[in-house]
Amino acid sequence: MRGKAAIVGVTDAVSPTGELEVTGRALEAQVVRDALDDAGLTLADIDGVCHSSSMQFAEFLGINARFTDSTMTGGSVYEVYLEHAASAIAAGVAECILVVFAQTPRASRTEAKRRGGSAPPRGRPGMWGGPNPMAEWEMPYGLQGPIGGYALAASRHMAQYGTTPEQLATIAVKTREWASLNPRAKSRDPLTVDDVLASDMVASPLHKLDCCLVTDGAGAFIVTSAERARDLRKPPVYVLGAATAHTHMMISQMPDLTVTPGALSGPNAFDMAGIKPGDVDVLLGYDSFTITQLLHFEDLGFCAKGEGGPFVESTNIGPGGTLPTNTNGGGLSYTHPGAYGMFLVVEAVRQLRGECGPRQVDGADVAVAHGSGMVLSCMSTAVLGTEAAL
């Protein structure tokens, strides 16, 4: 990392009175503009964001981010962001990372007095504090969360590319075949396309069996240096490539409902690892819904955009198939406690160690764990490999 990154634009906003007139997002925008001017850059150059709520902030400015950090360590976090940003730049993960801070306790106090006492600011706070456009522009219309956002994406994909409910259901059926080989999976009974299509419609075009489970679950993993890893008990699983991208926070702001930010994170991670889709022995894709996995196949490059439907008809993604996908049974049939991404990594490591028993993919050297966050908002791709894949 030494000498691999530099700070090129700085600004601060202060006032002799101790109180600023501009607050909130407007203040953040002001310091962003001044820092860009100072550096001679434009907003379009920015490809990474460090902010206490980086996804909402990036959505506000329309930034498509391939590096994102909302770590919170209190007052030291801006040095932590600098450290993370510099390591990301040294690693080639991003080129231009914007770090932003704004806090106006005095202006907030004045504003509260003006409102009479301790009246809270208007607008419901977002998930991580700050403004929440979703409460104003989406929630009144009663879209079920999170399924509704995925249903809208599925409807658009069907209209644009002719994707069918049967093709989506095929993903649930093949994933169930894997679950039947996993004694720890929640749903193991055989499943047919007709079963999926006959299950309750929840948010069209998605049926109940297009949806992941709701279960309890937990997991953990440990990362160390390659050198240290070689002296430990189990064969090391190496991180060959990793990349992240986000394009929006709420579904109505997604630039194109048929293209996820995995179209950026996937190729970036594959390039870093020096692999092509054909090199992947096991694919673990976050299958919150059948449509989610279908979009992964396209955005990771296993097939062209729009051809996910025909792809799952012609390519066996189940046991014995050419692209073993979600070998633990996935979020659809194994487990799904909420943030399922943990289980993608755990299964990838188990497959690469050869620990999977009846569901083991023979000779697996390269596995991909591809996580999805919010409503197709943030994708993160990890390429993992055995010693042989180094």
Next chain:
Amino acid sequence: MTPTRLEPEATEISDPFWDATREQRYLVQWCAACGAPIFYPREVCPKCLSPDSLEWRESSGRGTVYAVSVQHRPANPTMADRVPYVVALVEVDAGDGASTIRVMSNIVNCDPLAVRVGDAVTLAWEALSDGRQLPVFEPTVEGEMT
């Protein structure tokens, strides 16, 4: 009047939009400098970052369904008696007859199962408890819009 569904809480930035709904006018925020519409309304233009070039223009209310999902279960108890109802993303005229913004809304006054991507829709309104009106859409009747 008591709220019959979750009601949008306006901010100082969006007050002009919601105030105009009282007269059934649909305003779109624009950046005059960039010549581009902005949705949702923001403190600055997300392209040029200027807070000084923002203005409001009135939409014709014409739109096209970009994506659609029929909700067969209510998202919250206030929607229970509406099931099944349509939530859609609508590309609505931004005020110049050429540009559009994409917004979430409901498609009403129709068979919910018949709404398709690409359908032409027209702005309609549903009263909120405080005199504001919630913009929703209904299928465009042939020959109705000029």
